[in-house]
Amino acid sequence: MACPYLEYREADEERSFETARAYCTAVDAFVQPMRADICNDRYELDHTTDCEFYRNAER
Template sequence: MACPYLEYRSADGHASFDHERAYCTASSSLVQPMRADICNDRYDLDHERDCEIYRAHAEVE
């Protein structure tokens, strides 16, 4: 299951994109495609285990 903080956006408030881009609501920022692979649990990655942004945000809640 993908990270609950992952969204795909076609704009960031300042500019629009040709393709939707990964956005992390935990860090309030667009993320690089390799980071989105972690968010989507691709390639045997797990967002709960491999993403420091997710872990830090989960500790706060």
């Protein structure tokens, strides 16, 4: 199950993107693709234990 704080957005306030980019609502920022891998629980990663953004938001 993917992180509930992860969204994919096709634009920000200033521009639009060719492809949707990973956005973390826990920190209100776009995140790097490697971070999105954690959000999506890829490569045996788990967002509940491997992501400090998630852990801080859940406190």
